[in-house]
Amino acid sequence: MSSVLFDAPGPKARSRYRILGVVTALVIIAIVGFIVLRFAQSGQFDEKKWHLFTFPLVQQTILQSVGATLSAFATAAVLSLVLGVFLAFGRLSDRRWISLPCYGFTELFRAIPLLILMMIFYYGLPPLGVQGITPFTAVVAGLVLYNGSVLAEVFRAGIESLPRGQSEAGYAIGLPKSAVMTNILLPQAVRSMLPVIISQLVVILKDTALGFIVTYNEILFQAKYFGSQAQYGAPIIPSAIIAAVLYVGMCLILAGIAKWLEGRMRRSVKVVKVAKSEIVDIEG
Amino acid sequence: MNTLLNNSDLFITGFRNTIILFIVAGIGSLILGTIVAALRVSPIPAMRAAATLYINVVRNTPLTLVLFFFALGYPKLGLVEIDFMTAAAVGLTLYTATYVAEAVRSGINTVPVGQAEAARAIGLPFAQTLTLVILPQAFRAVIPPMFSVFIALLKNTTVAAGFSVPEAGSIRANLSERGEPQMAGLLWVALIFVLLVFMLSYAQRKLEKKWKVVR
Numbered sequence: 001m002s003s004v005l006f007d008a009p010g011p012k013a014r015s016r017y018r019i020l021g022v023v024t025a026l027v028i029i030a031i032v033g034f035i036v037l038r039f040a041q042s043g044q045f046d047e048k049k050w051h052l053f054t055f056p057l058v059q060q061t062i063l064q065s066v067g068a069t070l071s072a073f074a075t076a077a078v079l080s081l082v083l084g085v086f087l088a089f090g091r092l093s094d095r096r097w098i099s100l101p102c103y104g105f106t107e108l109f110r111a112i113p114l115l116i117l118m119m120i121f122y123y124g125l126p127p128l129g130v131q132g133i134t135p136f137t138a139v140v141a142g143l144v145l146y147n148g149s150v151l152a153e154v155f156r157a158g159i160e161s162l163p164r165g166q167s168e169a170g171y172a173i174g175l176p177k178s179a180v181m182t183n184i185l186l187p188q189a190v191r192s193m194l195p196v197i198i199s200q201l202v203v204i205l206k207d208t209a210l211g212f213i214v215t216y217n218e219i220l221f222q223a224k225y226f227g228s229q230a231q232y233g234a235p236i237i238p239s240a241i242i243a244a245v246l247y248v249g250m251c252l253i254l255a256g257i258a259k260w261l262e263g264r265m266r267r268s269v270k271v272v273k274v275a276k277s278e279i280v281d282i283e284g
Numbered sequence: 285m286n287t288l289l290n291n292s293d294l295f296i297t298g299f300r301n302t303i304i305l306f307i308v309a310g311i312g313s314l315i316l317g318t319i320v321a322a323l324r325v326s327p328i329p330a331m332r333a334a335a336t337l338y339i340n341v342v343r344n345t346p347l348t349l350v351l352f353f354f355a356l357g358y359p360k361l362g363l364v365e366i367d368f369m370t371a372a373a374v375g376l377t378l379y380t381a382t383y384v385a386e387a388v389r390s391g392i393n394t395v396p397v398g399q400a401e402a403a404r405a406i407g408l409p410f411a412q413t414l415t416l417v418i419l420p421q422a423f424r425a426v427i428p429p430m431f432s433v434f435i436a437l438l439k440n441t442t443v444a445a446g447f448s449v450p451e452a453g454s455i456r457a458n459l460s461e462r463g464e465p466q467m468a469g470l471l472w473v474a475l476i477f478v479l480l481v482f483m484l485s486y487a488q489r490k491l492e493k494k495w496k497v498v499r
Contacts, residue, residue: 004400005392005418006327006410013327021330028334038361111481112474113439115446119456120474124467202344209346213446220348227356237357244349251344 044237052232053242065222066246072136072208072218076143077201083144084151089181091156106149115210118142122214135216139208147204154196158189194265198258202251209247219243287459287468294458299476301451305373305441310434312377317384318419324389327410335385342382347443351375355447372444380437387429391422424495431488435481452477 009017039045052058090102109117122138162185170180190197212220223243227236288295323335342350354371366374395418403413423430445453452473459469 003325003327004397004404005325005413007404009327017328021328024328024330024334028330038363042360042362044360108478111435111439111478113442113453113477115442115453116470116474116477119453120467120470123456123460124470127465128467206344206346209348210443212348212352213443220346220352224352224356234360237353237360240349240353240357243352244345247346247349248341248344252340255344 039237043233044235046233049233049235049238052226052229052235053238058226061222062219062242062246065217065219068136068216069205069208069211069218070250072139072143072211072216073205076140076147076208077204079140079144080147080151080204081197083148084155085186087148087152088155088159091152092159092181094177102152106152109145109149110153112146114142114146114207115213117145118210118214135211135214138214139211139216142210143204143207147200147207150203151197151200154193154200155186155189158193159185161192162188191265195258195262198254198261202254202258205251205254206247219246287464288472291455291459291462291464291469294455295472295476297450298452298455298458298473301369301449302438302441302453305369305376305444305449305451306434306438308373309376309380309441310437312373313380313384313437316377316381318388320381320385321388321392322414322419324385325392325414339382339385342379343386345379347375347379347440348446350379351443351447368444368448372441372447372449376437376440376444380433380440383433383436384430387426387433388419388422390429391426392418394425395421427488427492427495431484431491435484438480438484439477 007013043049053062087102087106090098091106093099093102118138118141121133121141122135125133159181166184166188167180170184171177175183208216208218209220211218212224215221220243223239224236226232227239228234320335320338323331324339326332351372354375355368358371359365399417399421400413403417408416441451442453445451445457450458455473456466456470460466
């Protein structure tokens with residue numbers, strides 16, 4: 001591989017790189033080996049600790065918790081996309097009494113930690129007499145308010161980065177502003193922002209794990225429950241490993257879809273190139 | 285207002301711990317993230333592969349799970365004992381470092397090619413090209429995304445409340461033990477976070493103006 005950051009290696013550099021490469025590999029093997037060894041020594045790989053997960057009923061429960069995670073993710077994803085579009089349109093409105101509240105809404109909900117939002121719904125509302133708040137509604141409501149606001153910014157950046165000619169052409173053929181927005185600008189903005197939108201969806205999927213703290217019955221919640229079963233040796237690390245594999249797997253599938261879509265987009269000529277600086281990694 | 289004033293001890297210890305976590309994890313992830321970003325562009329394939337693997341795995345793991353491992357799993361390994369606060373700081377650092385690394389790497393890509401070529405032309409090796417020429421310019425270019433990462437870190441510290449760290453996210457549980465209205469407490473916490481985030485955004489605009497790269 002050639003890079004602008006370093007010269008093509010000569011014979012001396014090549015042997016030095018080879019030595020450094022071997023040293024790096026050794027260090028990594030040492031770190032991973034130490035962790036695995038520690039796991040093995042403290043008995044995390046013993047048959048006894050994994051026995052719990054061989055029961056069909058336990059496996060079923062884990063599958064159900066995956067379902068719970070996915071249903072919270074799917075509901076929140078759809079609703080926050082809808083909310084995001086509405087807020088983006090609101091912010092781009094010419095009427096200040098529409099655009100200002102939308103601006104305040106997005107800024108406010110991007111600044112409040114998601115967990116605090118979920119707690120406000122789950123612990124804060126019921127004492128005030130609001131009925132029917134389940135952990136599911138609290139998780140979804142928190143995710144939608146936060147990610148809807150983030151997606152609104154993404155849509156807005158996408159629409160604003162389109163060439164002016166697009167909307168001008170729309171007005172020139174006599175379309176009203178609403179039609180220009182929905183028929184001309186939004187489809188192009190979505191297309192050019194698709195990678196960012198999908199990485200935000202990965203964020204939603206990851207953040208469903210916060211439901212663990214407001215007692216939503218998802219993967220991590222089950223993992224902790226199984227991990228504290230004393231008669232099976234409290235297999236907290238095996239259940240954490242299972243949860244990690246499930247989460248990383250699901251996120252990688254979503255990320256893989258994002259990459260595939262990006263590749264397709266690049267080949268398609270319809271996409272308007274967006275300046276790289278417009279796409280700011282909004283979430284951490 | 286009464287909820288805030290009558291329980292100011294809770295709010296003060298809570299937010300003090302939040303800010304300690306934020307600063308420790310912020311500095312830690314800035315250092316670790318920069319190292320990982322440097323590894324990712326290094327001439328040695330093994331280093332590049334290791335950094336890429338780390339970033340891909342940790343970025344696709346929920347923070348809750350990372351903290352879950354450090355708070356509940358780590359003590360079972362029989363290693364050096366650490367308290368929940370340290371565990372949370374380590375977890376947050378490892379998690380945030382991947383985002384810092386991605387931000388720094390995107391900054392390295394924005395530095396014009398001529399800069400690196402000039403550095404190589406005067407005979408600087410890779411380490412010096414990176415530390416003396418590229419990184420100082422890259423950091424200036426990535427102030428907005430870097431601040432987004434740190435704002436996210438500030439908000440993410442609340443997750444530690446789920447793992448026995450007495451910080452801002454756990455103020456609610458303590459309030460409910462004292463029989464105080466939880467909603468009022470939560471709204472105060474939210475308001476303080478909004479103020480803290482706005483302070484960070486203000487610092488971002490200041491720094492951006494101060495360190496603007498004129499090309």
